[in-house]
Amino acid sequence: MTTAPSAGMTRRSAAYLATHPRVRLALILSAPLTWLALVYVVALALLLVTALWTVDGFTGQISPTWTLDNLRTVVTGALYRTVTLRTVGVALLVTVIDVVIALPIAFYMAKVASPRAQRLLVIAVLMPLWASYLVKAYAWRSVLSQDGLLNWLVAPVGLQGPGYGLPATVITLSYLWLPYVILPIYAGLEKVPNSLLEASADLGAPPWRTLSSVVLPLALPAIIAGTIFSFSLSLGDYITVTIVGGTSQMLGNLVYTNVGAANNLPLAAAIALVPIVIIFGYLALVRRTGALDNL
Amino acid sequence: MHLGRPTRGLLAAITGLTLAVIYLPLVVVLINSFSSSTSLSWPPPGFTLEWWVRTANSAGARDAVVTSVGVALASTVIALVLGTLVAIALQRYDFFGRSTVNLLVILPIALPGIVTGIALNNFFRTIAGVPLSIWTVVVAHATFCIVTVFNNAVARLRRTGTRLEEASADLGAGGWTTFRLVTFPQLRSALLAGGLLAFALSFDEIIVTTFTAGSGVTTLPIFILNNMFRPNQAPVVAVIAVVLVVVSVVPIYLAQRLSAADVDRR
Amino acid sequence: MLRTTSTLRAVTATITALLTTAALTSCGTTAASGPEPTQEQTSLGKTEGSVSILAWPGYVEDGSNDPTVDWVSDFETKTGCTVTSKTYGTSDEAINLMKTGDYDVVAASGDATLRLIAGGEVTPVNTDLIPSYAGIFDFLKNQAWNSVDGKAYGVPHGYGANLLMYNTDVVTPPPTSWSVVFDDASQYAGKVTAYDSPIYIADAALYLMTHKPELGIKNPYALDDTQLAAAVDLLKAQRPNVGEYWSDYLKEIQSFTSGDSVVGTTWQVIQNSLAKEGVKTAVVLPEEGATGWSDTWMISSKAKSPNCSYAWLDWIASPEVNAKATAYFGEAPSSQEACTFRDDCEAFHAGDAEYASKIWYWTTPVAKCVDGRTDVTCTDYAKWTAAWQEIKG
Numbered sequence: 001m002t003t004a005p006s007a008g009m010t011r012r013s014a015a016y017l018a019t020h021p022r023v024r025l026a027l028i029l030s031a032p033l034t035w036l037a038l039v040y041v042v043a044l045a046l047l048l049v050t051a052l053w054t055v056d057g058f059t060g061q062i063s064p065t066w067t068l069d070n071l072r073t074v075v076t077g078a079l080y081r082t083v084t085l086r087t088v089g090v091a092l093l094v095t096v097i098d099v100v101i102a103l104p105i106a107f108y109m110a111k112v113a114s115p116r117a118q119r120l121l122v123i124a125v126l127m128p129l130w131a132s133y134l135v136k137a138y139a140w141r142s143v144l145s146q147d148g149l150l151n152w153l154v155a156p157v158g159l160q161g162p163g164y165g166l167p168a169t170v171i172t173l174s175y176l177w178l179p180y181v182i183l184p185i186y187a188g189l190e191k192v193p194n195s196l197l198e199a200s201a202d203l204g205a206p207p208w209r210t211l212s213s214v215v216l217p218l219a220l221p222a223i224i225a226g227t228i229f230s231f232s233l234s235l236g237d238y239i240t241v242t243i244v245g246g247t248s249q250m251l252g253n254l255v256y257t258n259v260g261a262a263n264n265l266p267l268a269a270a271i272a273l274v275p276i277v278i279i280f281g282y283l284a285l286v287r288r289t290g291a292l293d294n295l
Numbered sequence: 296m297h298l299g300r301p302t303r304g305l306l307a308a309i310t311g312l313t314l315a316v317i318y319l320p321l322v323v324v325l326i327n328s329f330s331s332s333t334s335l336s337w338p339p340p341g342f343t344l345e346w347w348v349r350t351a352n353s354a355g356a357r358d359a360v361v362t363s364v365g366v367a368l369a370s371t372v373i374a375l376v377l378g379t380l381v382a383i384a385l386q387r388y389d390f391f392g393r394s395t396v397n398l399l400v401i402l403p404i405a406l407p408g409i410v411t412g413i414a415l416n417n418f419f420r421t422i423a424g425v426p427l428s429i430w431t432v433v434v435a436h437a438t439f440c441i442v443t444v445f446n447n448a449v450a451r452l453r454r455t456g457t458r459l460e461e462a463s464a465d466l467g468a469g470g471w472t473t474f475r476l477v478t479f480p481q482l483r484s485a486l487l488a489g490g491l492l493a494f495a496l497s498f499d500e501i502i503v504t505t506f507t508a509g510s511g512v513t514t515l516p517i518f519i520l521n522n523m524f525r526p527n528q529a530p531v532v533a534v535i536a537v538v539l540v541v542v543s544v545v546p547i548y549l550a551q552r553l554s555a556a557d558v559d560r561r
Numbered sequence: 562m563l564r565t566t567s568t569l570r571a572v573t574a575t576i577t578a579l580l581t582t583a584a585l586t587s588c589g590t591t592a593a594s595g596p597e598p599t600q601e602q603t604s605l606g607k608t609e610g611s612v613s614i615l616a617w618p619g620y621v622e623d624g625s626n627d628p629t630v631d632w633v634s635d636f637e638t639k640t641g642c643t644v645t646s647k648t649y650g651t652s653d654e655a656i657n658l659m660k661t662g663d664y665d666v667v668a669a670s671g672d673a674t675l676r677l678i679a680g681g682e683v684t685p686v687n688t689d690l691i692p693s694y695a696g697i698f699d700f701l702k703n704q705a706w707n708s709v710d711g712k713a714y715g716v717p718h719g720y721g722a723n724l725l726m727y728n729t730d731v732v733t734p735p736p737t738s739w740s741v742v743f744d745d746a747s748q749y750a751g752k753v754t755a756y757d758s759p760i761y762i763a764d765a766a767l768y769l770m771t772h773k774p775e776l777g778i779k780n781p782y783a784l785d786d787t788q789l790a791a792a793v794d795l796l797k798a799q800r801p802n803v804g805e806y807w808s809d810y811l812k813e814i815q816s817f818t819s820g821d822s823v824v825g826t827t828w829q830v831i832q833n834s835l836a837k838e839g840v841k842t843a844v845v846l847p848e849e850g851a852t853g854w855s856d857t858w859m860i861s862s863k864a865k866s867p868n869c870s871y872a873w874l875d876w877i878a879s880p881e882v883n884a885k886a887t888a889y890f891g892e893a894p895s896s897q898e899a900c901t902f903r904d905d906c907e908a909f910h911a912g913d914a915e916y917a918s919k920i921w922y923w924t925t926p927v928a929k930c931v932d933g934r935t936d937v938t939c940t941d942y943a944k945w946t947a948a949w950q951e952i953k954g
Contacts, residue, residue: 021388024470028384029396032377032441036399039438040411043418044402047410050417079951105313108306121310123547128317129495130543131324134519135536138529139320141812142327142337145819149323149337163751164805164821178317183492187450207302228405236407239501242757243812246805249953252409257946259413263656263676264943269417272410279405283398332838334811336818340838355625426663509663511613511645521618521648523811528626 051269062265070270080254084274087251090170091234097174098181098230099223106182107215110189111197122186125179133176137243140172144244164246172244173234180233181226188222189215224286231282235275251275321540328533335529346530356535359518366429366514367497370436374493375486377437378444383478386452387460403439411439412506419507427509435507436500440493447489448482455481491550601685601712605868611643612869615658616668617856619890620718621646630889632882640876642869651758651808656680665864666873668718670854671706671923672760676942677859678714679927684862685712690871693878696896700914705931706924707857715859716874718883719892721909722853722920723756723764724844726827728817739768739847741824743795746802753799754816754825757806759942759949760923763852764826765792765799767921771849780932781852782924789940789948796952806953810834817842829909830891846919853920855895 016023051070056063074080109121128136141164143149150161162168192215200210216223238252251274258268323337328346330339350356381400385393403411415435419425459481463473501516508517519535522528614621623644624631633644647664649655652673659667659682669677677683688694694716701707701717708714727736732749743765746753755761766781769791778788804822807813810831816822817831818840832844858877860870876882880898887894888903893911900906910916924931930939940948 025384025388025390028380028388032381032384032400033396035373035377036403036438036441039415039418039434040403041399042422043414044406044410046418046422047414079954082954101313104306104309108310112303112306119551121314123544123551124314125317126495126547127540127543128321129499131321131536131540132516132519132532133499133501134516134523135324135532136320138335138523138532138811139323139327141815142323142335142819143320145337145815146821147337147819149319175317175320207299228401232405232407236409236502238409242808247800247803247953249950252407254950255409255413257653257950259657263653264946265413265417268413272413275407276410279407283401283405287394332818334814334818334834334838336815336838349627352628353626354628358625420661427661509661511647513647520650522626523809529811531626 047269047272050266051273053266055264055266070267071273073267074270074274080271080274083249083251083254086166086248087235087275088278090166090173090250091231093170094173094177094234095181095227095230097170098178099185099227101174101178102181102185102226103223106185106189109182109186110192111194122183125182125186129179134239136176137172137240140168140175141244144168144171164244166245166248168244168246169241169248169250172240173237174230176240177230177233180229184222184225184229185219188219188225191222192218228282228286232275232279235278321536324533324536328530328537330530330533333529335533346534350531350534350538353531355513355518356515356531359513359515360535362429362513363498363515366432366436367494369433370440370497371490371493373433373437374440374444375490378441378489378493379448379482379486381441382445382448382452386449387457400442400445404442408500408502409506411435412503415503416506427507427512429509429512431507431509432504432512432514435503436497439500439503440496443492443496444486444489447485447492451482451485452478487550491546494546601687602690602867602871603687605690605871608640608642608868608872609866610641610869611645612666612866612873613664614644614646614666614668614873615655615664616646616648616666617670617890618648618650620668620856620886621648622886622889630885632877632885636873636876636882640869640872642866642872644873652760656682659683659861662861662863665861665866665870667859667861668856669715669859670856672758672854672925672942674706674714674857674859675709675925675927678709679925681862683714683859684864686715686860686871686874688713688716691716691875691878693875693880693883693896696880696898697878698895698897698912698914698917700917701855701895704855704922706855706922715857716878717895718856718858718877719887719890719894720853720855720917720920720922721829721892722846722851722916723826724829724832724851725847726817726825726832726842726844728820728823729841729843731820731823735843735845736824737845737848739764739849740772742826743768743799744772746799749824750802751804752821752823753802753804754813754822755799755803755806756826757808759945760852761826762789762792762796762945762948763921763923763926765795767852768849769795779934780924780930781921782926783930783932783934783939784926785930785934785937785939789944793948793952800952800954814838828891833891833905833908846916850919850921853922854892855922856892 050062052066052068053062053064054067054069055061109118113121144161144164146163148161154161162171196214196218197210200214205213236252238250238256241248241250241253251271255268255271258264258271326339327335329342329344331341331343332339381396385397415431419427419431425431459477460473463477468476499516501520504514504517508514513521515535519532522532621633621644622630623633637643647658649658652670655667655669655673656676658664659677660680667677667683697717701720703711703713707717725736725739725742727741729735732741741749742753742755756764763781766778766784766788769776770778770781773791776788776791778784784792805816807816810828813822813827813831814834817835818838827844829844832842835842858874860867860874864870877886878896880896881902883894883896884899884902887899888905893906893909894900894903897912900911906912926940926942926945928938928941930937
């Protein structure tokens, strides 16, 4: 008896929803948008506002006095310029290396390997993701050390490993983010229909021509999606560089030290604006390629 | 594409070589887990099973794994719900601000972890007035995990089109019924893939976690970090890593099987 | 496994409940800024049933990492106070965590204590309520890093020196002065290592005390602008010779084992680990003296369990527990009787007042010079941090 009215109500509201797609959309979007706006947008906005505040030197409390000092320090300070350039350089290099390594392996997985091999290869690429970031970084520390595996391997040919420093950081970061670059490129290449490649071949295009004129343009959004991972993850990293970076520091270290050591959240927030601006610039640049649908 | 035998061979060789490089450090970790050196120094001076025994008896490691699995499961569930909703909204409706919503979903993963970390830390403690706890970690992780679910779901929705859903509506099914009987089954394997990636992301996250974890909340990465600073514990960490890699085969394999079955059926 | 899960859930639920209550009750005070003068406790009441502790890794061990390393369980049985603990990697992290008000007790090094006191995060401790306090070495009591105006802010835990370590095969003759990592560092270019923290500036200042007396440095933690600039210059000159900076000791043990580092600052415990592994290194307390640390157990000004906190301070300072904890971490104990429970006290020079007098213990640099000068303002920790970032470049 009690169910009848509620069932009627359900039917009525269902009918209402069916004829009002806007309301339906609002219902669907309300939960995720509330979450993202409440948790993330507010947090980010607050951080930006904090960059305009200052810290009371005596009590260590943040006082909401408006000032542009932090921003000025970051924009004009030679230290911040050097570290920003270094960080962006490392992030770009890591990204290029990862794409160059990921392309052939992703292509092989998507277009050459048998379905069974394909499945095994995906597992092989995914598995290292589970061996903790820190453990892998320390493993590279061991590999790159003076009497480590790398020097032992290249010694017979008269070479020497790079030791700890920026090159070691680039190598380790490339290693850590490689699966995150392979996976989207593989997924993107898999979507490229084989018929297109065959058509290209039938029209007499040699393989490299098919690759550069058909495959690459079609896979570009997926490649860019992969680069967003490697670029952004490298841009904010501060742990790998302390493990294998020798004396180097990156933007993440400056932010971390200012939050922790100096207890200067406003300055840290101002420094954090640098990667934010860079990422927004990058996203704006690649938005047109449709890469954002491929992450 | 018609590739010559040499090209195929070359690609296979590059793939093999890359995989070798990917697994080389993991082999080092495996060997270190048996090393008698407490500092993971190379080459190992000798071998022992001590670390495996110690890890098996380490309540701290077990608790950390339980905590991490809990956090990852909770954030994955939230991400699955929110990610699917956004995907349906963006793929099935056209509305003003669509690209902004898209950007909003991507942002938490595109911005560096340290930015997300200090922003959330600051937010929880000042504006929200929420003390840091295990739940703040879940909220933070769920936020950046939404995107992996979203992308997999969006790609699948785009590929499947709307014909079946329209047919379902024509046959008189309501929105929920259509979702339950038509859309969801189509999405299942995509959600599985997205969920697995979300789980992995959360499970290994350390930077955002550092800034959002409350007292006594020790996820596995935090446990590992702490043990790097503890005397004579480094090899235990290597053991944990080896176990994780081996154990991870199960969910990855299952996910693969399920999505393969899905593809075959279609 | 099942039991662990349900225990964990129970603990989590309890913590959440506690924190929620705390948040609700403290809501009205969050807007208040600046330290409020807090009063030390005059008597002890009934224990509250739980205590939350923030400490360096290895200070609060309950057997969960190694069943044989446990001095928490007995405390819980004896006092009925359940211990939850969180560890931190650097003093700076500790300060941030203390600001959350989630912790009753903290073990802080001298580079954090004054900042905690100035920020009003910790409260003076009534040592009369801590019977074990009487057994602490006198040279550790009422020092610049654990007291203000004669008021004790905690109980000393362990202490040690930042020694000079060198690879005995490579670095000959054995160094006796810090000059081997400063003025003469170029002979080991790329193989010198240094501690990665702003507080390392004090090591340079200590060196300048002897080698550039005209700067007039009397205390390496009280530097005016010119003195700080001189120390920074010295460190900038050192940097090209530095192979890497270290902050966790696994990193340093590895680099001395592999030969990536051959000379630099260290802790005694690192030397002990290396010796055990057969690496040829030695340590020396150089003629200039050394910086060092003396950690202090302090009680939060927002402690929810003050009685359990006092119980913990007494417990951890009692000879046997003090011996266990300091031995596990690898430092000299603060309790005079502790050495009857340790067989390695000699290596750590425990209780050797003359050795201890050569150590300048980490003290937070603050604007009011800690050497007593009143005619100048000293550089504070924020300036040291900025300087340290400049040095690393």
